Amino acid sequence: MRACAGPRLGAAMMEGLDDGPDFLSEEDRGLKAINVDLQSDAALQVDISDALSERDKVKFTVHTKSSLPNFKQNEFSVVRQHEEFIWLHDSFVENEDYAGYIIPPAPPRPDFDASREKLQKLGEGEGSMTKEEFTKMKQELEAEYLAIFKKTVAMHEVFLCRVAAHPILRRDLNFHVFLEYNQDLSVRGKNKKEKLEDFFKNMVKSADGVIVSGVKDVDDFFEHERTFLLEYHNRVKDASAKSDRMTRSHKSAADDYNRIGSSLYALGTQDSTDICKFFLKVSELFDKTRKIEARVSADEDLKLSDLLKYYLRESQAAKDLLYRRSRSLVDYENANKALDKARAKNKDVLQAETSQQLCCQKFEKISESAKQELIDFKTRRVAAFRKNLVELAELELKHAKGNLQLLQNCLAVLNGDT
Amino acid sequence: MAAEREPPPLGDGKPTDFEDLEDGEDLFTSTVSTLESSPSSPEPASLPAEDISANSNGPKPTEVVLDDDREDLFAEATEEVSLDSPEREPILSSEPSPAVTPVTPTTLIAPRIESKSMSAPVIFDRSREEIEEEANGDIFDIEIGVSDPEKVGDGMNAYMAYRVTTKTSLSMFSKSEFSVKRRFSDFLGLHSKLASKYLHVGYIVPPAPEKSIVGMTKVKVGKEDSSSTEFVEKRRAALERYLQRTVKHPTLLQDPDLRQFLESSELPRAVNTQALSGAGILRMVNKAADAVNKMTIKMNESDAVRWFEEKQQQFENLDQQLRKLHVSVEALVCHRKELSANTAAFAKSAAMLGNSEDHTALSRALSQLAEVEEKIDQLHQEQAFADFYMFSELLSDYIRLIAAVKGVFDHRMKCWQKWEDAQITLLKKREAEAKMMVANKPDKIQQAKNEIREWEAKVQQGERDFEQISKTIRKEVGRFEKERVKDFKTVIIKYLESLVQTQQQLIKYWEAFLPEAKAIA
Numbered sequence: 020m021r022a023c024a025g026p027r028l029g030a031a032m033m034e035g036l037d038d039g040p041d042f043l044s045e046e047d048r049g050l051k052a053i054n055v056d057l058q059s060d061a062a063l064q065v066d067i068s069d070a071l072s073e074r075d076k077v078k079f080t081v082h083t084k085s086s087l088p089n090f091k092q093n094e095f096s097v098v099r100q101h102e103e104f105i106w107l108h109d110s111f112v113e114n115e116d117y118a119g120y121i122i123p124p125a126p127p128r129p130d131f132d133a134s135r136e137k138l139q140k141l142g143e144g145e146g147s148m149t150k151e152e153f154t155k156m157k158q159e160l161e162a163e164y165l166a167i168f169k170k171t172v173a174m175h176e177v178f179l180c181r182v183a184a185h186p187i188l189r190r191d192l193n194f195h196v197f198l199e200y201n202q203d204l205s206v207r208g209k210n211k212k213e214k215l216e217d218f219f220k221n222m223v224k225s226a227d228g229v230i231v232s233g234v235k236d237v238d239d240f241f242e243h244e245r246t247f248l249l250e251y252h253n254r255v256k257d258a259s260a261k262s263d264r265m266t267r268s269h270k271s272a273a274d275d276y277n278r279i280g281s282s283l284y285a286l287g288t289q290d291s292t293d294i295c296k297f298f299l300k301v302s303e304l305f306d307k308t309r310k311i312e313a314r315v316s317a318d319e320d321l322k323l324s325d326l327l328k329y330y331l332r333e334s335q336a337a338k339d340l341l342y343r344r345s346r347s348l349v350d351y352e353n354a355n356k357a358l359d360k361a362r363a364k365n366k367d368v369l370q371a372e373t374s375q376q377l378c379c380q381k382f383e384k385i386s387e388s389a390k391q392e393l394i395d396f397k398t399r400r401v402a403a404f405r406k407n408l409v410e411l412a413e414l415e416l417k418h419a420k421g422n423l424q425l426l427q428n429c430l431a432v433l434n435g436d437t
Numbered sequence: 438m439a440a441e442r443e444p445p446p447l448g449d450g451k452p453t454d455f456e457d458l459e460d461g462e463d464l465f466t467s468t469v470s471t472l473e474s475s476p477s478s479p480e481p482a483s484l485p486a487e488d489i490s491a492n493s494n495g496p497k498p499t500e501v502v503l504d505d506d507r508e509d510l511f512a513e514a515t516e517e518v519s520l521d522s523p524e525r526e527p528i529l530s531s532e533p534s535p536a537v538t539p540v541t542p543t544t545l546i547a548p549r550i551e552s553k554s555m556s557a558p559v560i561f562d563r564s565r566e567e568i569e570e571e572a573n574g575d576i577f578d579i580e581i582g583v584s585d586p587e588k589v590g591d592g593m594n595a596y597m598a599y600r601v602t603t604k605t606s607l608s609m610f611s612k613s614e615f616s617v618k619r620r621f622s623d624f625l626g627l628h629s630k631l632a633s634k635y636l637h638v639g640y641i642v643p644p645a646p647e648k649s650i651v652g653m654t655k656v657k658v659g660k661e662d663s664s665s666t667e668f669v670e671k672r673r674a675a676l677e678r679y680l681q682r683t684v685k686h687p688t689l690l691q692d693p694d695l696r697q698f699l700e701s702s703e704l705p706r707a708v709n710t711q712a713l714s715g716a717g718i719l720r721m722v723n724k725a726a727d728a729v730n731k732m733t734i735k736m737n738e739s740d741a742v743r744w745f746e747e748k749q750q751q752f753e754n755l756d757q758q759l760r761k762l763h764v765s766v767e768a769l770v771c772h773r774k775e776l777s778a779n780t781a782a783f784a785k786s787a788a789m790l791g792n793s794e795d796h797t798a799l800s801r802a803l804s805q806l807a808e809v810e811e812k813i814d815q816l817h818q819e820q821a822f823a824d825f826y827m828f829s830e831l832l833s834d835y836i837r838l839i840a841a842v843k844g845v846f847d848h849r850m851k852c853w854q855k856w857e858d859a860q861i862t863l864l865k866k867r868e869a870e871a872k873m874m875v876a877n878k879p880d881k882i883q884q885a886k887n888e889i890r891e892w893e894a895k896v897q898q899g900e901r902d903f904e905q906i907s908k909t910i911r912k913e914v915g916r917f918e919k920e921r922v923k924d925f926k927t928v929i930i931k932y933l934e935s936l937v938q939t940q941q942q943l944i945k946y947w948e949a950f951l952p953e954a955k956a957i958a
Contacts, residue, residue: 243795250793258790261783268776275769282762289754294922301929308936401796405957408802412951416944423940430933433926 119388123181124332280305639909777817856899
């Protein structure tokens with residue numbers, strides 16, 4: 020893959036997709052608020068104003084506007100890479116004080132491998148296809164690359180916005196450092212040992228999760244939430260995977276239209292009878308309709324697949340919260356038992372009392388904030404689904420009408436000729 | 438097949454053939470005239486026009502040669518699947534017919550044909566006129582339908598019987614609407630007969646659908662799954678298209694075998710269904726490649742030659758392009774089916790998600806989404822159906838048709854080769870005669886002279902045959918191209934209309950869903 024210095028995501032709209040600028044801007048705006056219903060807040064506004072894709076990494080320009088006194092300036096920008104986002108996310112997770120909050124899920128790693136491979140294969144196969152076909156496919160792949168790029172930018176941005184919108188997390192010191200410190204944070208990615216540790220931690224957690232979730236909760240609200248989240252998470256996972264597959268099939272069919280259009284064009288230019296005009300017109304139709312079909316697939320991907328994927332991650336984060344609360348409940352109950360034992364033996368009672376009190380406080384604090392977080396989660400979720408489903412339906416309608424128009428025009432011409 | 442008789446001109450309006458016929462000069466008539474006329478007809482003695490070599494009252498050896506040729510042809514091209522005993526029964530009764538069963542080299546010329554108890558000559562006249570008129574107006578008032586596939590029998594001897602319904606106002610048929618039951622091998626038998634009669638004189642005989650051992654076995658064994666129903670439907674549609682194409686051909690329409698196929702309730706079993714397979718034809722064509730080279734070198738630069746060369750090249754290109762397009766369309770069919778399956782899976786998943794969603798309005802909206810996607814899945818399935826039966830099958834039909842066209846060009850090559858060979862032999866005979874003269878052997882000289890006369894006739898015949906086949910091919914190609922243009926336009930427009938319908942449905946579904954989504958509070 021050539022070391023590409025572009026594409027940049029400027030504040031201006033991206034080229035490469037041939038719809039008018041207003042569609043792109045709708046998409047861009049949509050991407051930011053795609054899955055979270057965020058109120059823009061003058062106190063702290065964060066966005067990714069630019070991005071650069073290099074050989075094996077992406078550099079995001081994080082732009083902050085803030086009236087908070089914590090920052091030296093009111094407006095500033097820094098360059099961050101994916102690993103630094105992960106570092107920030109992990110620091111939240113590991114912070115005991117945030118145990119009672121749903122930690123905004125980390126953005127997925129930018130993955131251009133598949134796209135790069137395709138572009139490479141295309142380059143290798145250049146000799147075996149006509150120049151026209153080659154240009155067509157190249158444009159297609161470049162558009163794909165661009166789409167993936169835009170998506171990853173959006174997902175990193177959403178993460179930051181969620182943090183900035185959260186009343187507690189936005190005050191986090193690491194967050195401020197992340198936003199402001201204009202040198203490299205020097206956070207290396209976790210090395211093998213640390214990754215292994217993480218893996219075991221997760222294993223233990225899920226084993227724990229099983230044990231802990233066996234305990235029926237006294238509180239109806241949390242009991243309901245637990246049952247709900249477990250089931251919901253699994254089903255969102257399934258729906259997300261199926262939606263992905265559906266979107267990909269759609270794209271394959273659109274690609275076929277491309278090839279059919281090219282073949283019809285070849286037929287049209289070579290035929291000796293008067294059908295050549297006919298073929299050329301139909302070829303043109305397929306080219307145009309393919310663009311619409313590709314857009315349908317892209318929109319479904321954006322409004323449906325991405326939505327589901329995001330809520331897959333958020334519901335996992337919510338589950339994690341519940342787990343942490345359960346964990347603290349277990350600790351609380353253990354402390355109670357220890358206190359009883361100590362009182363019975365009349366030994367280290369004060370120590371046991373203090374410990375029990377701490378556990379109690381921790382548990383109650385988590386429970387209180389968790390309740391609010393889960394209610395907020397539902398509100399966000401409903402709003403996001405509503406927004407995306409409405410937009411999905413509107414876009415599907417727009418494209419179907421466009422397609423219909425195309426087809427009817429073409430048929431009118433063809434029927435008129437014959 | 439009359440060497441010099443041209444098939445009824447399409448849209449020409451000149452009943453030239455008719456005039457010739459009346460003149461009574463020619464001993465040769467087209468197939469049209471033959472079997473209809475009883476021996477007592479006032480028409481000129483009709484020869485079995487099916488046999489091209491019959492046109493020459495020439496000596497038997499000609500036929501032998503031709504038959505051998507034909508045998509060669511079939512030997513290479515046929516796939517034999519003997520259903521019953523290997524005994525080959527002549528398919529058409531006692532009639533002298535050409536080598537459907539190319540067994541006996543001694544032919545087949547009989548100056549008279551036993552009338553097949555067909556309509557009297559009077560009717561024949563009228564129907565001939567009728568057909569010409571209709572041909573001129575380009576309306577062949579005949580409609581064929583293939584329907585109601587029915588499994589007959591059990592196990593490995595089972596077969597599918599199809600109902601072939603004909604609706605026509607042509608008077609050469611005894612009724613205006615009738616139907617018969619036929620099985621697949623009957624269709625292959627019909628094609629085999631038509632091919633053997635008409636292909637080698639330059640008529641483009643539409644190829645029959647391909648055999649499929651796997652497909653049929655599944656049906657025989659009784660697998661009642663969707664793939665065997667699909668297979669039967671695919672075959673039924675293919676058989677229908679095959680018949681429709683065949684009856685559109687003005688010359689073939691008048692063939693008695695075709696009529697028998699459409700009309701008679703009992704058809705003798707085609708035991709050895711030798712189909713000219715696509716592969717077989719290709720082999721023939723490849724073998725003829727050398728002949729092409731020789732030919733283009735030796736023949737004069739004339740318009741005719743250039744026309745044939747150009748046309749061959751054009752068909753070659755067309756073939757390639759169609760194959761490429763076909764591959765892409767098949768991929769589309771495949772992906773569309775995949776899309777349908779994936780949409781169905783997503784619909785179910787969305788329904789489940791809707792179930793577990795605890796916000797009532799959102800839950801309802803998700804269920805609605807699931808319903809919409811289910812309907813869309815149906816839509817995709819129907820579209821895939823259209824993709825295949827309209828677009829993809831059209832292409833594969835034409836790919837096979839072009840193979841038949843190539844075959845016809847190849848026959849012309851062979852014809853030319855025969856003519857060349859006759860010329861060479863004549864030369865040799867003349868040299869032999871000269872030698873005899875020098876050696877002064879009077880009896881041998883006489884023999885030589887006889888042989889020279891014989892070969893002179895053959896050379897003449899060869900030239901006539903070659904010109905005839907060239908003429909026929911030019912006409913056929915013109916007709917074929919016209920048909921092709923019409924076919925493609927009609928089918929593609931129908932296909933586009935199916936796409937229109939899909940979009941209209943999509944609009945309906947999403948318009949119904951939108952308020953549901955907006956209702957989420």
